[in-house]
Amino acid sequence: MQCLKWLGLGLLLTAVGFAWAAPQVRVVGLFPGAAVLNVDGQRKLVKVGQTGPGGVVVVSADSRGAVLRVEGVERSYGLSREYSNGFAEPTRRQLSIAKGVGGHYWIAGSVNGHPVQFLVDTGATAVALNDGQARRLGIDYRVSGLPLQVNTASGTVRGWRVNLNSVKVGDLEVLGVEAVVLEGGSPTEALLGMSFLSRVGWKVEQDVLMLESKH
Incomplete structure (x- = not known):
């Protein structure tokens, strides 16, 4: 009987240890x-x-x-x-984006509270919009923007450097984000560039782009 008691205790301790080791x-x-x-x-x-x-x-x-x-x-x-x-x-907010159509990363977000579908572009120095997108978002770039010339794959186009009140994707929101508005239809998609990405943590693992707030 004593042996059975000790055996039972041993099984109990093993079970408790197993629970502690749960992943x-x-x-x-x-x-x-x-x-x-x-x-x-x-x-x-x-x-x-x-x-x-x-x-x-x-x-x-x-x-x-x-x-x-x-x-x-x-x-x-x-x-x-x-x-x-x-x-x-975790206190830090995280967002994972799977690689989508054309091998690109697409993410729904917002600019100044207005919905936008972003194409993530780590090669773009700033968030980039065409003038039609900017007008739809209520951005008065001709008044508030700084004129500049931008070199693109199609040549040099006129643009304006503006400051966006907020850019948000998922639960990640960054305030005061630099952006460029380009005259014409390019880029066809709003580009989520480094003026946003550099202010959050980001990395790519196994075709998944992971974003994380820095604080």
Whole structure:
């Protein structure tokens, strides 16, 4: 009987130790059919049905959340939510963008509170808009802007350097962002350039662009 008691205690201690060793799992990016997982600090884009770091399986995923199988148990996870022994959510805001059409990174955002579809361009020194986009956004670039000449792939065009009150993508908002408005139809898409990106942390891993607030 005494041996059985000690055996039971040993099993209990083993179970408790197993619970302590449970992986720290967070979902830091959501896409149709895939999720970006952060398991014990290791980040990876994992598609539905595949196994990620720590043996975590993505059962389902869409823009609203993901169902993960962690150590045989399925749970629903929201974006950037912590499910490990009461760890707090990170104070820094994060955004993950999967590579899209044409191998580019596209992200919905806003300029001065007005919706904009951005093409991320790390080669652009500033946020760039064509004059039609600027007018739609209510930017009076001819009055408030500084005239300049801009060299593009199509040649030299006239432009204006302006200051945007705010640029926001996801939960990341930067105030007082320099931008360039170009005369004509180019760029066809609003470019999210380095005047925004340099003020947030960013990196590319496994075809996923990750942005993070610096504070």
